Amino acid sequence: MTGETTARGRNPRGAGGRLRDDIVAAARDLLVEQGHETAVTLRGVARRVGIAAPSIYPHFDSPEAIVQAVVVETFHTLGSYVSDAIGRLDDPRERLLAGCRAYITFGIENPNLYGLLFSRNRQLGGQSPEGRPLSEEDLRGGAFGLLVGGVDDCIRAGISSATSAPATAIDIWVAMHGIVSLRGAQYQMPWPPRDVMEPPILLALARIQP
Amino acid sequence: MTGETTARGRNPRGAGGRLRDDIVAAARDLLVEQGHETAVTLRGVARRVGIAAPSIYPHFDSPEAIVQAVVVETFHTLGSYVSDAIGRLDDPRERLLAGCRAYITFGIENPNLYGLLFSRNRQLGGQSPEGRPLSEEDLRGGAFGLLVGGVDDCIRAGISSATSAPATAIDIWVAMHGIVSLRGAQYQMPWPPRDVMEPPILLALARIQP
DNA sequence: TGTACATCAGTGAACGCGCGTTCACTGATGTAC
DNA sequence: TGTACATCAGTGAACGCGCGTTCACTGATGTAC
Numbered sequence: 001m002t003g004e005t006t007a008r009g010r011n012p013r014g015a016g017g018r019l020r021d022d023i024v025a026a027a028r029d030l031l032v033e034q035g036h037e038t039a040v041t042l043r044g045v046a047r048r049v050g051i052a053a054p055s056i057y058p059h060f061d062s063p064e065a066i067v068q069a070v071v072v073e074t075f076h077t078l079g080s081y082v083s084d085a086i087g088r089l090d091d092p093r094e095r096l097l098a099g100c101r102a103y104i105t106f107g108i109e110n111p112n113l114y115g116l117l118f119s120r121n122r123q124l125g126g127q128s129p130e131g132r133p134l135s136e137e138d139l140r141g142g143a144f145g146l147l148v149g150g151v152d153d154c155i156r157a158g159i160s161s162a163t164s165a166p167a168t169a170i171d172i173w174v175a176m177h178g179i180v181s182l183r184g185a186q187y188q189m190p191w192p193p194r195d196v197m198e199p200p201i202l203l204a205l206a207r208i209q210p
Numbered sequence: 211m212t213g214e215t216t217a218r219g220r221n222p223r224g225a226g227g228r229l230r231d232d233i234v235a236a237a238r239d240l241l242v243e244q245g246h247e248t249a250v251t252l253r254g255v256a257r258r259v260g261i262a263a264p265s266i267y268p269h270f271d272s273p274e275a276i277v278q279a280v281v282v283e284t285f286h287t288l289g290s291y292v293s294d295a296i297g298r299l300d301d302p303r304e305r306l307l308a309g310c311r312a313y314i315t316f317g318i319e320n321p322n323l324y325g326l327l328f329s330r331n332r333q334l335g336g337q338s339p340e341g342r343p344l345s346e347e348d349l350r351g352g353a354f355g356l357l358v359g360g361v362d363d364c365i366r367a368g369i370s371s372a373t374s375a376p377a378t379a380i381d382i383w384v385a386m387h388g389i390v391s392l393r394g395a396q397y398q399m400p401w402p403p404r405d406v407m408e409p410p411i412l413l414a415l416a417r418i419q420p
Numbered sequence: 421t422g423t424a425c426a427t428c429a430g431t432g433a434a435c436g437c438g439c440g441t442t443c444a445c446t447g448a449t450g451t452a453c
Numbered sequence: 454t455g456t457a458c459a460t461c462a463g464t465g466a467a468c469g470c471g472c473g474t475t476c477a478c479t480g481a482t483g484t485a486c
Contacts, residue, residue, distance in 0.1 A: 019429080035330055038248050042473060052431050054474080063473085115330060120245055120321060120395045167402055171411050178388030185330045192377055201381050204414045229462080252440060262464050264441080273440085 020059040022049045024073060027066045028113070035112040037119070040067050071122065074113045079142035081106045086146070092153035093208060099150050100176055100202050103143055104194070107180030114180055147173060151206060162207040171205040230269040232259045234283060237276045238323070245322040247329070250277050281332065284323045289352035291316045296356070302363035303418060309360050310386055310412050313353055314404070317390030324390055357383060364418060372417040381415045 026048035030039045042063045046053040060066045085102030086095045107114040116122065148169040154160035155168075162168040179198065183191060191197070203210050236258035240249045252273045256263040270276045295312030296305045317324040326332065358379040364370035365378075372378040389408065393401060401407070413420050 036248075038246075041471080043471070053472095054432090054476090055430055057474085058429080111330060118392065118395050120325060122395070166400070167407075170399070170402070170407070174388030174392050174411075175385045175415075176388070177392055178384030178386070181391055182328065182384050182387055185328050185332070189380070190376070192380070197377075197380070201384075201415065204417075205385075205411065207414075251438080253438070263439095264443090264465090265463055267441085268462080 019049070019051070019055070023056060023059055023066060024069045028070045028073070031067070031070060031116060032110070032112055035115070037067055037116065040070075042066075067116070070113070071116060074110075074117055075142055078103070078106050078114075078117070079146070082143045082146050086150070092150070092157045093159055096150040096154055096206060096208075097199060097202060099146055100172065101194075101198065103147075104176050104180055104198065107176075108183055111180075111184035115184070118177065144169065144173065154206060154208060160206055160208045168206060172202060175201050175205055229259070229261070229265070233266060233269055233276060234279045238280045238283070241277070241280060241326060242320070242322050245325070247277055247326065250280075252276075277326070280323075281326060284320075284327055285352055288313070288316050288324075288327070289356070292353045292356050296360070302360070302367045303369055306360040306364055306416060306418075307409060307412060309356055310382065311404075311408065313357075314386050314389055314408065317386075318393055321390075321394035325394070328387065354379065354383060361416060364416060370416050370418045378416060382412060385411050385415055 023045055026045045027040045030044060030048065031037070033039070040063050042056055043053045045063070045066060046056055056066075060069070082099050082102045086099045089095045089098055148165050151160065151162060151168045151172070152165035155162055155165055160168070179201075182189070200210065233255055236255045237250045240254060240258060241247070243249070250273050252266055253263045255273070255276060256266055266276075270279070292309050292312045296309045299305045299308055358375050361370065361372065361378045361382070362375035365372055365375055370378070389411075392399070410420065
């Protein structure tokens with residue numbers, strides 16, 4: 001995530017794909033800094049990368065397609081982030097809490113990218129005019145899939161009294177999403193420290209006795 | 211909330227303020243339809259109202275100021291909506307559930323306006339370049355204040371084991387916000403019916419035994 | 421080994437559009453005398 | 454009761470800007486013969 005405008009030479013033959021990566025990285029940087037989807041303009045991205053505006057067309061049909069590429073990348077990043085956090089833990093309760101904590105941390109540390117993932121009119125398979133729809137796989141195989149698995153492990157271990165892992169995962173997900181969104185947007189609220197606020201919410205919704 | 215472009219005559223003397231209301235209504239309509247804050251352009255609003263673009267300046271310094279007026283209006287609408295829902299109920303548990311249900315209903319039925327209220331860079335007192343900051347009063351006296359009161363009533367009635375009404379209200383608020391945001395954005399998810407999903411979440415977070 | 425050619429990875433100028441903003445103005449209506 | 458004037462509630466034309474998109478082009482590099 002460098003994001004500086006650097007002098008760049010022409011790519012060697014066969015490495016035209018490098019420019020594609022540079023374009024996505026520049027768009028990501030613009031989104032991180034500006035926050036708004038409208039910050040990603042074709043000319044703005046080109047300036048950032050250090051190329052002429054029309055040079056983007058061989059790689060992306062529209063600015064929206066560039067944003068979509070950032071969305072796909074960010075879903076993968078978020079999934080890896082959560083996956084890494086629970087990777088070396090055994091206890092199902094600890095795994096669940098650690099995964100949720102990682103999810104929320106990612107959202108708080110990357111509020112603009114996180115907001116992009118779940119903004120209206122950007123849903124899985126939905127409205128976006130050009131971008132290819134995200135498959136259910138993109139979500140199921142990602143952070144949400146890990147959450148369902150984490151809840152299921154707690155149910156099987158007998159520490160959660162929940163009856164449906166997917167329904168319980170949805171409960172937890174909406175709470176995590178609310179925490180991320182509102183902490184990011186309403187930073188003037190007297191928020192309790194995360195370690196005080198989050199575990200009771202998560203355990204209550206996971207139907208785990210504290 | 212009419213929103214049609216109508217022929218309009220000049221306002222009589224002393225009624226210049228009417229145009230202000232028309233401008234805010236047009237901006238609200240654009241936000242409802244388009245969803246994005248960038249849909250509110252000075253020229254677009256003027257077209258919608260049926261006036262020349264410069265005629266907006268005596269009433270608003272910038273498009274952002276128009277959006278801010280919609281935000282203020284919407285906060286009041288949301289507060290009234292919740293207030294009406296709990297108005298004729300006595301039982302504290304019923305009042306809390308009814309108020310929460312109304313909040314979520316407002317959000318689901320007005321997803322774009324709701325999203326505007328809590329979008330990043332639009333927080334109480336924050337970043338917006340021109341708009342006057344929302345006072346704490348705007349929130350405290352509104353829906354969030356009612357929520358704190360509702361939780362407090364349940365604690366005093368002995369049906370909630372929560373120890374802090376404000377902290378518990380925050381827990382409930384983030385969950386409601388998550389429900390509204392994600393139901394609006396991710397309509398492909400297999401959402402349970404609201405009556406099945408919401409009360410258990412709200413009661414669990416309110417620390418009320420079911 | 422040379423050389424003509426194709427391809428790749430872009431460039432630079434130009435276009436039309438909607439935008440925010442400015443400026444001088446217009447014409448109805450109330451008010452002072 | 455008339456009339457000059459101030460004010461209110463706007464208008465219309467023009468500007469410069471950044472945008473997406475198009476078009477013909479350029480120059481390095483690999484490849485066929």
